[in-house]
Amino acid sequence: MSxxxxxxxICRMSATTGLCEGCLRSLDEIARWSRHDDAEKRRILELVAxxxxxxxVAAAPTLASTEGA
Structure with a gap:
């Protein structure tokens, strides 16, 4: 499972933090996402949290949390 x-x-890089304002990943994390294995993706998601x-910053709503709304 991927x-x-x-x-x-929401793809804007913050000049202050150097992170994407939408997902809070660095440009390097974004660029390499598809090449990372699931363990590295989990590590990045932990960093984002x-x-x-x-x-x-509150977590963005997911499709699962908005269904039925």
Whole structure:
């Protein structure tokens, strides 16, 4: 099973953080996503979760959380 990209189609790089304002990944993490194995993708997703917590940014809604809304 492949791990889905955390991209939410808000693709702007922040000059302040150097991270995408939508998914909070670095340009390198975004560019290499499709070449990473699932273990590395999980590691990046953990970094994204840590960045969200540190920046006080709520997680983006997922398709599963918006179904039925």
């Amino acid at each position: 791990i889905a990209s955390p991209c939410i189609n 840590q960045r969200r917590a540190a920046l006080g």
